[in-house]
Amino acid sequence: xxxxxxxxxxxxxxxxxxxxxxxxxxxxxxxxxxxxxxxxxxxxxxxxxxxxxxxxxxxxxxxxxxxxxxxxxxxxxxxxxxxxxxxxxxxxxxxxxxxxxxxxxxxxxxxxxxxxxxxxxxxxxxxxxxxxxxxxxxxxxxxxxxxxxxxxxxxxxxxxxxxxxxxxxxxxxxxxxxxxxxxxxxxxxxxxxxxxxxxxxxxxxxxxxxxxxxxxxxxxxxxxxxxxxxxxxxxxxxxxxxxxxxxxxxxxxxxxxxxxxxxxxxxxxxxxxxxxxxxxxxxxxxxxxxxxxxxxxxxxxxxxxxxxxxxxxxxxxxxxxxxxxxxxxxxxxxxxxxxxxxxxxxxxxx
Numbered sequence: 001x002x003x004x005x006x007x008x009x010x011x012x013x014x015x016x017x018x019x020x021x022x023x024x025x026x027x028x029x030x031x032x033x034x035x036x037x038x039x040x041x042x043x044x045x046x047x048x049x050x051x052x053x054x055x056x057x058x059x060x061x062x063x064x065x066x067x068x069x070x071x072x073x074x075x076x077x078x079x080x081x082x083x084x085x086x087x088x089x090x091x092x093x094x095x096x097x098x099x100x101x102x103x104x105x106x107x108x109x110x111x112x113x114x115x116x117x118x119x120x121x122x123x124x125x126x127x128x129x130x131x132x133x134x135x136x137x138x139x140x141x142x143x144x145x146x147x148x149x150x151x152x153x154x155x156x157x158x159x160x161x162x163x164x165x166x167x168x169x170x171x172x173x174x175x176x177x178x179x180x181x182x183x184x185x186x187x188x189x190x191x192x193x194x195x196x197x198x199x200x201x202x203x204x205x206x207x208x209x210x211x212x213x214x215x216x217x218x219x220x221x222x223x224x225x226x227x228x229x230x231x232x233x234x235x236x237x238x239x240x241x242x243x244x245x246x247x248x249x250x251x252x253x254x255x256x257x258x259x260x261x262x263x264x265x266x267x268x269x270x271x272x273x274x275x276x277x278x279x280x281x282x283x284x285x286x287x288x289x290x291x292x293x294x295x296x297x298x299x300x301x302x303x304x305x306x307x308x309x310x311x312x313x314x315x316x317x318x319x320x321x322x323x324x325x326x327x328x329x330x331x332x333x334x335x336x337x338x339x340x341x342x343x344x345x346x347x348x349x350x
Contacts, residue, residue, distance in 0.1 A: 043313050044313075046313065047306075047309045047310055047312075047313040048306075048309075050309050050312075050313075051302070051305050051306045051309045054156070054305055054308075054309060055301070055302055055305045058155050058156055058305070059155075060152070060156075060298070060301045060302070060305065061298065063148075063152040063155070063297075063301060064294055064297035064298045064300075064301055065294060065297075066148055066152075067145060067148055067149060067152070067297040067300070067301070068290060068293045068294045068297055070141075070144045070145035070147075070148050071145055071293050071296075071297065072290070072293065073141045073144060073145070074141040074142035074144065074145050075293075139173065139176055139177065139180070142176045142179075142180065143169075143172045143173050143176045145176075146172040146175050146176045146179070146233075146237070147168070147172050149233060149237050149300075150168065150171075150172060150237040150238070150239075152237075152301060152304075153233075153234070153237035153238035153304060154237075154238055154239055156238065156301075156304055156305055156308045157238045157239075157240045157308055157326055157327075157328060158325040158326040158327070159238060159239050159240050159326045159328070159330055159344070160239070160330075160336050160340055160344065161239050161335060162239050162330050162331070162332045162333040162334060162335050162336045162341065162344070163239055163331060163332040163334070163335060164332070164334050164335045165335075167332065171236065175232065175233070175236050175237070178232055179229050179232060179233065182225050182226075182228055182229040182232070183226075183229060185225050186222045186225050186226060186229075189218045189221060189222045189225070223256050223260075224248065226252075226256045226259075227248045227249075227252040227253050227255075227256050228247060228248065228252070229252075230249070230251070230252035230255050230256065230300065230303055231245070231246060231247060231248055231249045231252045233300075233304070234249060234251060234252060234303070234304050234307050237304075238308075239330050239331050239332060240326065240328040240329065240330060240331060241328060241329045241330070241331050242311065242328060243311070249303075249307050250306060250307065250310060251302075251303035251304055251305070251306040251307030251308075251310070252303055252307070253303075254302070254303050254306055255299050255300050255302065255303030255304075258299035258302060258303070259295075259296050259299040259300070262295045262296070262298075262299055263292060263295070263296065266291070266292055266295055267292075311327070311328065312327050315327050315328075326344060329345075330344055330345075333345065
């Protein structure tokens with residue numbers, strides 16, 4: 001699996017090798033757009049073409065496979081945390097989560113998730129200790145996923161990792177905590193339905209009307225929270241100084257929509273046309289589960305690539321050469337060797 005790219009560890013020089021970006025022209029303008037979303041329609045079209053070209057050029061399918069591995073390591077400790085917390089709310093909250101997972105997860109993959117949640121929920125009497133142990137394990141495992149995503153982000157932005165380990169480890173752990181908090185809010189939104197929603201509605205005085213409104217509005221809210229998690233990932237992970245933090249990014253929203261569409265489409269395919277049981281037998285559930293995680297990571301990485309190309313499009317619309325890589329200044333160069341740091345600084349300050 002090719003997980004390293006020369007674009008990540010050596011800044012590309014003009015004419016050094018072929019670059020798919022040079023095949024998709026983007027006319028420079030005399031105006032400097034304030035943000036990527038202010039690009040012209042022609043520029044947007046070029047950005048979309050370059051996004052797919054760069055996605056392939058950066059070997060993002062391989063990186064999605066690597067993230068799937070780290071995702072598997074972090075998923076079940078994360079489920080332990082989630083079920084332990086939900087155990088404090090009572091068995092109905094856990095059952096609501098199981099019902100929603102059963103509707104969303106594809107094919108036999110849902111059996112793995114539902115079975116894991118049911119087994120973990122049996123230790124509801126130890127919700128407090130289980131939550132602490134599970135949180136520590138999930139935090140360590142999930143930070144491995146974030147670390148891999150940081151490396152993939154550097155490939156996307158053509159930037160070597162210049163942050164020393166004493167900066168990257170706290171950064172990835174802190175980012176992991178932030179993302180887990182947002183995902184916990186998403187999970188809370190999922191389980192806040194039916195009897196749980198009525199109980200919470202009565203508790204804060206909303207009544208049945210407020211509960212009905214929430215049942216309809218919760219999915220857009222959950223989608224926005226997921227978009228916020230992606231925005232944090234996309235802004236913090238790469239070793240580049242981006243113009244400013246955006247609470248929601250085009251790439252984040254695209255990642256959410258692609259993930260939802262791809263998951264639903266794959267679930268439909270597995271249920272109606274797939275023959276995984278015939279081919280893989282008892283391993284069918286595991287195969288379906290891994291493929292669904294891989295598809296999800298493809299959506300996340302494609303969103304990151306889109307945000308990077310939008311930023312690149314803004315730079316090019318301002319007159320920056322198309323083959324300038326990296327195209328944003330680094331956050332830190334302390335971990336780079338002198339020649340590499342000098343090359344990066346020269347390319348990003350011209």
